[in-house]
Amino acid sequence: MTRQPTQMSWRKGDNVAGRPWHGRVRDYDLLKELTIGVVVVGLLVCGLSAVFSSPDEPGITxxxxxxxxxxxxxxxxxxxxxxxxxxxxxxxxxxxxxxxxxxxxxxxxxxxxxxxxxxxxxxxxxxxxxxxxxxxxxxxxxxxxxxxxxxxxxxxxxxxxxxxxxxxxxxxxxxxxxxxxxxxxxxxxxxxxxxxxxxxxxxxxxxxxxxxxxxxxxxxxxxxxxxxxxxAHLTGDQWGVMNETGDTPGQSWLWLFSLLYQIEPFKSSANADILVVFTMVGLSLLLTLLPFIPGLRSLPRKIPVHRLIWKDYYRNR
Incomplete structure (x- = not known):
């Protein structure tokens, strides 16, 4: 007896996207969302930029x-x-x-x-x-x-x-x-x-x-x-890296690097630069290897923050 190879079914009923939705249904106003997304958010961004943005100072020569x-x-x-x-x-x-x-x-x-x-x-x-x-x-x-x-x-x-x-x-x-x-x-x-x-x-x-x-x-x-x-409030003790002058919004990704210079033992150390570099390398390795570290990799499941974010989904689970 010849065994026929199993083939994937392409019927609509087997497609996850084609299954009927049994959750809550509500009206969706595309025009309203477009107005909020473009007009309201645009005005909010322009207003906050005018109040909190850094000055566009000319270059120093x-x-x-x-x-x-x-x-x-x-x-x-x-x-x-x-x-x-x-x-x-x-x-x-x-x-x-x-x-x-x-x-x-x-x-x-x-x-x-x-x-x-x-x-x-x-x-x-x-x-x-x-x-x-x-x-x-x-x-x-x-x-x-x-x-x-x-x-x-x-x-x-x-x-x-x-x-x-x-x-x-x-x-x-x-x-x-x-x-x-x-x-x-x-x-x-x-x-x-x-x-x-x-x-x-x-x-x-x-x-x-x-x-x-x-x-x-x-x-x-x-x-x-x-x-x-x-x-211009741009010195190290003022977290100047967050308020970079010019046309860019600032190097906000350096906040953790800058933070270390404000705390001990880095703040008063004569070797602060190399201490900060080694600390950042260690933290970067910890983040990179997080999926392979037992205990730490299970924290997202033990701290159910995701259930608060997707509470509608988990309400009926």
Whole structure:
């Protein structure tokens, strides 16, 4: 006896979508839903956006920094010459500053990356850009031929004089032995005010280059940019990542990453960055492996939130 292969039945009665509905039936007004979905929700979104949206601030450039806060620009340029800025002491991937990396025990990921983007703040941020101009060549020659000790003495004296001047104004600095430092920082300020420093500092002014690393680092070494962030409530302790300026709604997906910086032990740790990264990696692995972890994977069944959401379905079960 030959056994016939079982075939799938395509009768309408076997189709789940074709079965009669025995649940509750109510009228459906498509026009009403369309009105609510488009008009009401649209007005609500526009109203909330007008009240709670972030301002569309223009981008910050070295030109706007030099024009708005020339004293801070000159003070920052002096720190770059002196090697006393945040970038100069950051460590990998910009330089090999000793004991500058963040660690967890023996794990030092920052050092493992190596110095991949070498930056000498004095040369890359000040000296090399000024070499593209004809004006400050005597000051550049004096700086280049001086010893490291002499350069340090000049920059330290000038930085102290700037701090003592009213409002840090370079024009009101007391006379002293500052060598070529005032000429160098003044020339860089003029270059930035004219708008040429942005292009030169951006990887030598090569066309179609989108690497803004040097510009961002130089800008971040001053206080002007951080003051703007504070005024716009965009600093870390204000959860600024949720209020990003510009045309986008903000990086709300980073809320958990930002949250960790507000609590202990991350908040007061000198290794906060690497601690937060490892914590986020651990949480991400936990979420990824959740279907395979006994006990945790059963929580949705033990906590019947879904029964509240689909209560009409479960009412007659």
């Amino acid at each position: 070295l030109k706007s920094w030099a024009a708005a806060a020339p004293a801070d620009f000159v003070a920052t340029a002096t720190d770059e010459l002196d090697g006393d800025s945040d970038t100069a002491g950051y460590g990998p991937p910009y330089n090999s500053t000793p004991d500058a990396t963040q660690k967890i025990g023996f794990i030092d990921l920052q050092s493992l990356s190596g110095v991949r983007i070498p930056i000498d703040t004095a040369n890359d941020f000040v000296i090399n850009p000024l070499k593209t101009l004809p004006g400050p060549q005597p000051a550049l020659a004096a700086w280049t031929t001086a010893t490291d000790q002499q350069r340090t003495a000049w920059t330290t004296s000038y930085a102290d004089a700037l701090s003592a001047a009213p409002d840090g104004d370079p024009a009101q600095v007391a006379p002293g032995d500052y060598g070529p430092v005032p000429s160098l920082t003044g020339g860089l300020l003029a270059m930035a005010t004219q708008g040429s420093l942005d292009g030169v500092l951006q990887n030598g002014g090569e066309p179609y280059n989108l690497d803004y690393t040097p510009t961002i680092l130089f800008l971040g070494d001053g206080t002007y940019f951080s003051d703007l962030a504070t005024a």
